[in-house]
Amino acid sequence: MKKIFVCMLSLMMLFLTACGNTEGAAEKKTTTVEKNVKSDSEKQNMEAKNKILVVYFSRTGENYEVGNIKKGNTHIMADMIAEAVGADTFEIKTVKPYPADYRECTEVAKKELAENARPAIEGKVSNWQNYDTVFLGYPIWWSELPMPVYTFIESYDWQGKTVIPFCTSAGDVLTGKEDNITKYAKGAKLRKGLGIRGKRTQDNPESVKADVLKWLKELGFNAR
Numbered sequence: 001m002k003k004i005f006v007c008m009l010s011l012m013m014l015f016l017t018a019c020g021n022t023e024g025a026a027e028k029k030t031t032t033v034e035k036n037v038k039s040d041s042e043k044q045n046m047e048a049k050n051k052i053l054v055v056y057f058s059r060t061g062e063n064y065e066v067g068n069i070k071k072g073n074t075h076i077m078a079d080m081i082a083e084a085v086g087a088d089t090f091e092i093k094t095v096k097p098y099p100a101d102y103r104e105c106t107e108v109a110k111k112e113l114a115e116n117a118r119p120a121i122e123g124k125v126s127n128w129q130n131y132d133t134v135f136l137g138y139p140i141w142w143s144e145l146p147m148p149v150y151t152f153i154e155s156y157d158w159q160g161k162t163v164i165p166f167c168t169s170a171g172d173v174l175t176g177k178e179d180n181i182t183k184y185a186k187g188a189k190l191r192k193g194l195g196i197r198g199k200r201t202q203d204n205p206e207s208v209k210a211d212v213l214k215w216l217k218e219l220g221f222n223a224r
C-alpha cells in the first residue's frame, strides 16, 4: 500500500514538474516573441525618424497675375519639393475658407494681419515627432506670412527641428519675413529658403523645378 502511495506521489510530482516546464517554455516563448515584436517596432520607429515633411498653405480661386487657378502657386512648389526629396506633405487648411475673389481675400487678410489673428485650422500632422526637417511654404500676404501659417507654427513643438521656408509672391523673393518663423517655432533651426514668383509656377513650372532642385542641392539634399 505504502509502495503504491509513493509511486502515485512520484507520478504526480513528475506530472507537476512537466507542467511547470511547459509553462516555463511557454513563458520563454512569449518573452522571445515580445522581444521580437519590440525590436521590430523599434526598428520601424528608427526608420520612421529623420523623415522630411513639406507643410504648405496655398489658395485656389482668383489670384494675383494668374487669373482663376485650380491649384495654388505654393501648392505647386510644395509638390515639387516633396517629390524631389521624397517627403510627406501636409496642407494647412482654414476652418473658414478664404474668399475665391482676389479683392475680397485681400480685405480679409488685411484685417487678420491688423488683428494679428490666429484663424482656426483643420487637422493635425500625425507622427510630428518623426519629422526632423520641415519645409514650410506660404504665399506672401501683405508682405507677411498669412496668419493661419502662424496658427500652424504655434500648434507644434519645434524643439530640435530644422525648418526650411519657401514662398511664392509677386517676385522671386523671400521678403525676409521668414526670420519671424523661429520666433514662434521655438527651438527650431532655420535654413536658407527660396522665394519664387507665383506666376512662374503656373506658366513655367519647369523653370521653377530647376530653381528648386538647385536650391535643394545647395542645402545638401540628394534631390531628383
Ligand SMILES: Cc1cc2nc3c(=O)[nH]c(=O)nc-3n(C[C@H](O)[C@H](O)[C@H](O)COP(=O)(O)O)c2cc1C
Residues within 6 Å of the ligand: 057, 058, 059, 060, 063, 064, 071, 072, 073, 074, 075, 102, 105, 106, 107, 109, 110, 138, 139, 140, 141, 142, 143, 144, 168, 169, 170, 171, 197, 198, 199
Ligand atoms: C491676400 C493676398 C495678399 C497678397 N499680398 C502680396 C504682397 O504683399 N506681396 C506680394 O508680392 N504678393 C502678394 N500677394 C500675391 C501672392 O503672394 C501670390 O499670388 C502667391 O503666389 C499666391 O500663392 P498661392 O496661390 O499659393 O496662394 C497677395 C495675394 C493675396 C491673395
